[in-house]
Amino acid sequence: MRNHTQQAALSSSPMNLKLRLNLIITLLLALVLLLAAVMMIHNARDDVRAEVQSTATLAMHLLDAEILHYTSDFAWLNEADGQNPNSIFRLHNLGNVRHLRIEFFDANGRLRDSNIESHKQEPTSWLVSAMGFISPALPEIRRKIFVSGRMIGELVVTPDPSYEIQEVLGDVMGLLLLVAIFFVAVNALVYWAVGRAMRPVDSVMTALNELERGNLKARLPDFELPELAGISRKFNAMAETLETSIQNNHKLTQQLIRLQEDERKNLARDLHDEIGQYLTAVHVDASAILNAKSIENAKESAKAISAVARQMMDIVHDMLQRLRPSGLDAFGLSTALKDLVSTWKQRNQQVDVHVDIPGRLDDIRDETTAIAVYRIVQECLTNVTRHSNASRVDIRITIEKTMLNITVEDNGRGFNTAQLPSGFGLAGMRERVEGLGGRFSLDSALAAGTRVNVELPLQASAGEKQ
Structure with missing residues (x-):
């Protein structure tokens, strides 16, 4: 139960190794995607400016030719007066020129004609607005119209890159969509690959838990990855060394217990067989002295006691030497x-x-x-x-x-x-x-x-x- 709990905690932890690796790769891919988007938008902005500037230049060449024609031929004034004096350039017929806003103002600054009336106004997306915000506005082109030395109006051409931006951004967004799909696919593939590569970690945790419980037979299988295979070999060698060491410790402990019991048995035997025997002899000789009827008999018993005492001293000395060398301290x-x-x-x-x-x-x-x-x-x-x-x-x-x-x-x-x-x-x-x-x-x-x-x-x- 404890093993399953630890494995569940490892797999559910939000900051485990698998999620960290996946998060790092996700951040790198997101950074690459962001840089690619910035570069594409920057290039698209330059392309839009070049395209609109080219269109404006071409339109101004044509309008300059038209102005030259009108200022050299005054018949158009009578035609304009009979038809529509506000439409001398017929700008309302230039509605297909989407990249330019062409307007004609009279001498008093009132708008007389424009191609903007033919435009189908479409809502501008936030991306187009952002492109317009980060791209500096193109300058207006103004041409004053003079007839007989008198200014009758002013022609104003204003570049309008919104349509071109919309087209370019459409292409950019399509490409970014493909990149985003690639990003998601790579991220999912990396997540799967990392999860597969980290799967042996469960085996390592299981083996460690078995060792913690005291199962010294726990071993790791041979992994395919060279790094994990090295870990497996080292772990198995460590487990085998630990098992051997613990077995040797148990064996040594049993030998210590047996040695201690043997030493106690030897001491008990020496005390019983040697010291006990000599004490009995001393007791007999002491009784003989007490019951001796002559001094000579008492001396013989005393000599026997002295000899037994010296032998007892030698035995005690040997016993003390076995327990602790006396000369070491002295x-x-x-x-x-x-x-x-x-x-x-x-x-x-x-x-x-x-x-x-x-x-x-x-x-x-x-x-x-x-x-x-x-x-x-x-x-x-x-x-x-x-x-x-x-x-x-x-x-x-x-x-x-x-x-x-x-x-x-x-x-x-x-x-x-x-x-x-x-x-x-x-x-x-x-x-x-x-x-x-x-x-x-x-x-x-x-x-x-x-x-x-x-x-x-x-x-x-x-x-x-x-």
Whole structure:
């Protein structure tokens, strides 16, 4: 249910990736469409001006010829007086000249004749008005008519580009309509393509939700797109690493619990078998002293108690060493390690041990690091005793700047590192080292010995004392 809710929220979010990409592409297309419209209108305005200017020039040539004819032949005055004195140029017959408004005014400024009467007035669209607004008005052309030195009127030609604008805008709007259809089609196609390309995101979200629930088997399929295929490989590798790490943690936890129980069992056995037995002997000898009838008998029992006490002290010392090395607190890390190696050599006299332990180890004040170094060396020696069957062991500890290096190498039987032996030893060392931010490496091969190398970071204070 939670998975479906997250997917629904992802698909319905107004600002998800798919809508953002589509919005960006829409804005780009709209900007291109706007620029194209502005350029087309600008070019159309120039074309209209050129067309109207050309028509006006041609009309004025014809009207100039007509004026020249009238001013050289006065017969038209009598004809005009007999017919229509206001129509000497017969402008009402020029209604087909749509791009020009031609008007004749008398000497008093009254309109006498015009071709505007024949125009069919049509409502001007807002686009035509806008074109007229953004395009500067064309200048009027005026011609004064003189007869015998007396001005009888004035001929005014005014360019009227509205009809030409209407025609050009019709073509422009048709082209813009095609562009708008293309815009919508491209936008829809991009939306579909982006949605198809982003479809694998649902699979990614599903896999992430499965991991969140604890399903470490969740994996992504192989996607067709190279970018998503790379994400799929990395995700599956991450999930596999996480699964392995959690399994190792569970295994390590079980080993820790088992080791803790084994340690408790060993302590209980030692207390019962060793300490209990010695305490019983002490009790018997103490009773013998109480019941002794001679001083010699009492001395013998006292000697027996003293011997048992020394053995009990050795057992308690060994138990304390297993729990925590006492020399570490009393004498420092260097001395504690040398004592550890010396004690191990006494128990394994057939092994030749070479030790290189610098005295500067005592400068390490971090208790966790000191105990880690001690336990690592101790575990390596224990493994040599139990598994290696070696005749030589080299232990080298060096300090370089802020790093402490531990190398324990033997010439024993070795093992295949691809099949690590089961147990807590190696896993415990690795976890201890990595928990302190260090590096643990193990090199071994059959009949080629084993080499353990550990690098641990030191505290700043220890580094300064080097």
